[in-house]
Amino acid sequence: MNFEAYRGARVLITGGLGFIGSNIAQKLALLGARITIVDSLDPLYGGTLANVEEIRDRIRIHVGDFRDRLLMEPLVRETNIIFSLAAQVSYIDSSRIPFDDLDLNCRGPLQTLELCRTQNPEAKVVFASSRLVLGKIVRQPALEDHPTEPLSLYGTHKLAAEKYHQLYAAQYGIRTAVLRITNPYGERQQLKHSKWSLPGWFMRLALEGKPITIFGDGSQLRDYIYATDLADAFLAVGLSSTPPGEVFNCGSGRSVRFREMAETIVRVLRRGTIEFVPWPPDYERVETGDVSFDIGKLSRMVGWTPSVSLEEGVDRMYRYFASRLPLYL
């Protein structure tokens, strides 16, 4: 895709030191964008300066909280495009810290939109939402109008935030777009724990010579989207002139079984073993069953298509982390 228009563009990335944000920053830096990152480096999440090591001298970083209005106001004012990624990102943790989840995943994005409305109504805002707004998929593959019955506070709050972006588009003309992300994985993702993005966790276990544990038989379908494909999707939507307020499914469009993902890691790395154990009750309650996503809308309206296969993605991820593992633990 042609991303030349990013040269010299002022781009703000909240959560820009995290997994997805830093992959976006990496691409934007090579394109010559003027990048500002706001990231709290909260140790609960995946943000780390290691994620921007190669582009450190080409970006401006504010280590701070995107809910801090005084920090954000001047940054929003001078921005052309905002990639809104700062979040509480664990659906499991959301029931343990319900008010933090509400504040980070609703009030934060709402304030960003309010700042756009009052300070810079021309800015484009691309918001990172999640397949977890849907809950169990009852119509496969899921389209954007699939029922939304989230099984977690995380999914509930992401859903509310999606609707903020639709409302601010409809009521104030703010140029928003929402990407409803399936299961992202790849370079720059956190490897600290198993609370989200299990490909990274499984790769770590394999690299450390520990067995990979799978709950149940691992037959559930998942749609894994590779980091750089996902970053391209954000970049493409950021430049696109789709009507404000559109929601787009964003995944690979090709679902595989959960255990295939683990098997691919073992095969590509040529190490590791897989063990199957029963579901713990806390997980099963929010398990969403099979997931397959129709990504036709994003392809048609924005011209983006993913290109990295699971095999290739695992290989690229492996090459990224092989030399950097200690930085991500």
Next chain:
Amino acid sequence: MNFEAYRGARVLITGGLGFIGSNIAQKLALLGARITIVDSLDPLYGGTLANVEEIRDRIRIHVGDFRDRLLMEPLVRETNIIFSLAAQVSYIDSSRIPFDDLDLNCRGPLQTLELCRTQNPEAKVVFASSRLVLGKIVRQPALEDHPTEPLSLYGTHKLAAEKYHQLYAAQYGIRTAVLRITNPYGERQQLKHSKWSLPGWFMRLALEGKPITIFGDGSQLRDYIYATDLADAFLAVGLSSTPPGEVFNCGSGRSVRFREMAETIVRVLRRGTIEFVPWPPDYERVETGDVSFDIGKLSRMVGWTPSVSLEEGVDRMYRYFASRLPLYL
């Protein structure tokens, strides 16, 4: 219906001095329930001590904020049934005070549920939601599984709070129920302004000899549910043993045109005039079009049916306010 089980029951009503809450309290007091009310008496809303004048010596009132955890914790702990009505109630104001709307309509109810989970998981919680979670009705009459595309922050936050009640039922077994209220009107409603519940505003205009103004041709369908019918619905759901987390449409089940409501007021009061003017842009943006609701689920599962016709409701409302108008301005 048989509400004898309320005798001696400990009932907590947040927003209990407001329109719906005080109608519930009025009925409960006559049934011999032990009633505690938390109400902030925020002048923006309809809460007033005039609403509980007849039962003042039979209820305990805390003038305070239901978001105050220290106030609420002991009250939740000792309660059998909670009617959760405290809210920011204006969809129009929600875009003017977005963070207040979020805090009142999401964080407040979420905290009430958290207090139930940690202090009193046996309590029953009946939550007041709104037809505005649906947005435009695209399938008439709307059933409970109608798509939810709210056109306001108010509707978005009510929708999130509905989902809290479903999640706390599914994850923790809290005995929650949600009433999705159509257009409530009647005795004890606020008459201060036209931001919500227009039957009251129109009655005030008629009583004051001022013309009633209708935007557009007034042909849109609305489902008006009378205050005492609505209070009965809350009481019935409060005692019912429906599965936790159910959402119920709650309306009259009989839609009438908006202008018929105004005409009924003029006819019953034998005074007033009606004028038609174009829609102001701020209103039209969140206008939901025709509204008709299927209330079969609530009738079938709880045994409640409304009994007050629009004609009778307007007449009862008139008799209530005729002698009390100054208390409600």
